[in-house]
Amino acid sequence: MLACSFGTVHGIYLKAPKLDVDRIKVILEKTGKPVVMHGGSGLSDEDFRRCIQNGVRKINFYTYAAKFAGDAVREHVSEAGDGNVYFHDIATWGMESMKKTYIHTISVFSNLKES
Incomplete structure (x- = not known):
């Protein structure tokens, strides 16, 4: 698994995160490794679904x-x-x-x- 940056962090967000969901897909395609999300607290259900659909396989929550x-x-x-x-x-x-x-x-x- 690969923990990479695409717009999420651990802890409470001080402002709404700007997710780069396309980056998840590119990382998965280039490495063949599932992506780890660094914290997802505060994201919407739809944000989680989009990240998972694009290659996130572990979410710290x-x-x-x-x-x-x-x-x-x-x-x-x-x-x-x-x-x-x-x-x-x-x-x-x-x-x-x-x-x-x-x-x-x-x-x-x-x-x-x-x-």
């Missing part, structure tokens, strides 16, 4: 799953108000959110319909 889990925890804590919040609640809320995010992400990456 964690930042937004962790971000969405943090958002879910904050929402639940806010809803609890002055009520008790225990660590196991926080862990469960975060894991439930990450599971939902990864189910969606895997369905996009594999071009499946979510059930």
